[in-house]
Amino acid sequence: MSADALRRKVSEALDGAGGLDAPEHATLRAELTADEDSAEWARDAAKLDALLRGWPTPERGEDFFAALAARIDERVAADKGAAGPDLTSPPFFDDADARAAKLATQAGKGVEGLRALDAKRAAFSLDQLSELGGAAPPPAPAKGPSAVAPKGVAKTETPVAPAAPVVSSRRADESVPKDSGPIAQVSKSETMRAAAATSSVSASEETEEDVPVDVDTVAAVPALASSAEPAHPNTTRQAAEAPAITPPAPRAAVAPTPIRIDPRPPAPLRDDRVSLPSFRPPIAPLRPLAQDAPSTSSRRGWVVGAVAVLAAALVGVAVFVSGGSEQDAPASATAVATTAPAPAVAAASPSEVAAAPSQVAPPPAASPVAPPTAAAPVAPESASTGVAGAARTGAPGGIVSEARPSQARGAARRVRGDTDDLGESSGGGGAPSRPASPAAASAPAPRAAPAADPESDEPLPETPDRAAVLSAMGSVRAAVAACAAGRGGVVTVRVTFAGSTGRVTTAVIEGAFAGTAEGSCMARAIRAARVPRFAQPTASVSFPFQI
């Protein structure tokens, strides 16, 4: 018996009644005598169990629990039955350990168990694919031609979506077991959505609500999607960096396509402009992920697929033909429009300066608050919105009147991001509202965020100073006093602040109000106190409130 198997048996014995010393484990004990390492492991595991089972968690007093129960009674009585997520289903875990446990459990059932697991995955995969594409896909080999292609070949294949549908579906199933009840169903859709999303930020926002999902679900999904298939390094990079370059049509394109063999050595940074569609041979026609409505028949799906294949083939041929002559060009027009905002700024700025010189307003040098004239306040804003407008409309120098940069979309959003920085840097302290020359205009604007945070440049104090603590406590004094419900006295509170945030992490009420509902209310009120950030991980203070 291997050491691992022996240790597993030790664990089983420890979990049972009587532990390792139970009479039925005599054989196991004899086996342990022959394996000194496992015997030591068993002794340590038994000690660990003793530590865990005898964990002396500090007991809270009866007053504390009486107050807690009273508070619960109050909340239950005041509860209007507000609609919220159902938390009575089992929690769902999507960490690697949960998956490994599931696999181990299935493996414990023998080959049939593993087959069942695999069959379940396949079924889920097919379900998801039929939802996406409307037609049940034929059995498909997992790897496309690129998996076995020589190095020079792989460079020409560019994934067209951040996450390939087949791989994402299968991986999503691995992370979301199908038998996990309604919670898994919710998480499954979230997982699929997250796998299809181009940004993990949006995925995490979708799971912001209180739902019984695992804390690692959102973080795990993009990693799985990106690592699901071994790929050429360039293709991985492209999938992460250039989702906007590829048109939506190729996501539906699925047909065996001859792979272009480039005899020249690979040029890693030039691959972005080769926007060939994805050529995943055996997959059934899939519609873009944005179209969630299921199709009515498989025939329709095939028709759509055929049209998409034709369109993709045309695009591919066009790129193929033009690619040879443009191979050494800096970048395609599409790539410039979507990935490089700086040229757009450069194109916009000179004409703006020439066409609208009146907008170059003199800086408000004398007074920090400029008088409400017509031209002066507009100038800094127009510097940014004008460029953003140019990016939106494609017209160089186009000045738009809308002043809300948050309304910009798509590629223009990236341009706006830079121009907002320009606007911020020019709008505050009398700096010129726009660069004096086109060259200066085309230069990337420095990010103002670090400089705008004075705390990032100054060394943090080791601990919050006395004045800061007094101020923080003073800010919550009224709330604390309100909790006393007419009772008076001195309430001493032990407060712990986190250095990284300045927030209260722990507030312990001591004295007459300890363990009472009033004390709980006070602790809650004190948690609103804030001090400036400091260097130490935490700092604790005892503060007396005179009520």
Add this chain to the structure above:
Amino acid sequence: MPADAQIDRGEEAELLTRARGGDAVAFGRLVRAHQRRVYACAIHVLADAAEAEDAVQETFLRAHRALAKFDGRAEFSTWLYRICMNVSLNILRKRRRAATTDIADPRLPEPVADPSQGDTDPRRATEAVRLYAKLAAAIDTLSPSLRTTLILVCIEGVSQKDAAETLGCPEGTIAWRIHEARARLLGVLGEELSAEIAEVAAASRRRPT
């Protein structure tokens, strides 16, 4: 433990029936009977006294709202553990974004010798606190699935069957997680589990059941 915190199964079933009918007093009895266990579970998952208190309140509030869904096939405490785990994991998820840390771990015992429990050596009490601090830190490194399973089974003493019911997985999965958690904790603690420290463990107080 006060008298109202102890109820037998028959009384619990009766209280549940009354609570489903809107009897607040009956639900209050259920709260008083189970809040200690729920609190202990929450404090081991969250390692924060205030958050654990919030989690207990939220657990019973959610339980009250969903009382009609409790069909009685599982133990009421198992059902409460499940809600508590969901609430606690949600709190953990939000706290992770805030990235706050709490150095005053409420899971740890006070470093004071307790003669009533047979402890008369302050040094040993301090050693015990140090050891449990390391153990708590090691537990915090476990994944949520391993940690919650370990807390339920090894610390709270929930049977593997009930833990499987609480966490919605087969008993084999629970056993695997316990084994895996043990192996990882042993890997982290290493030499800490010396004979002397084992004595501390043996002398440490037993959780009242």
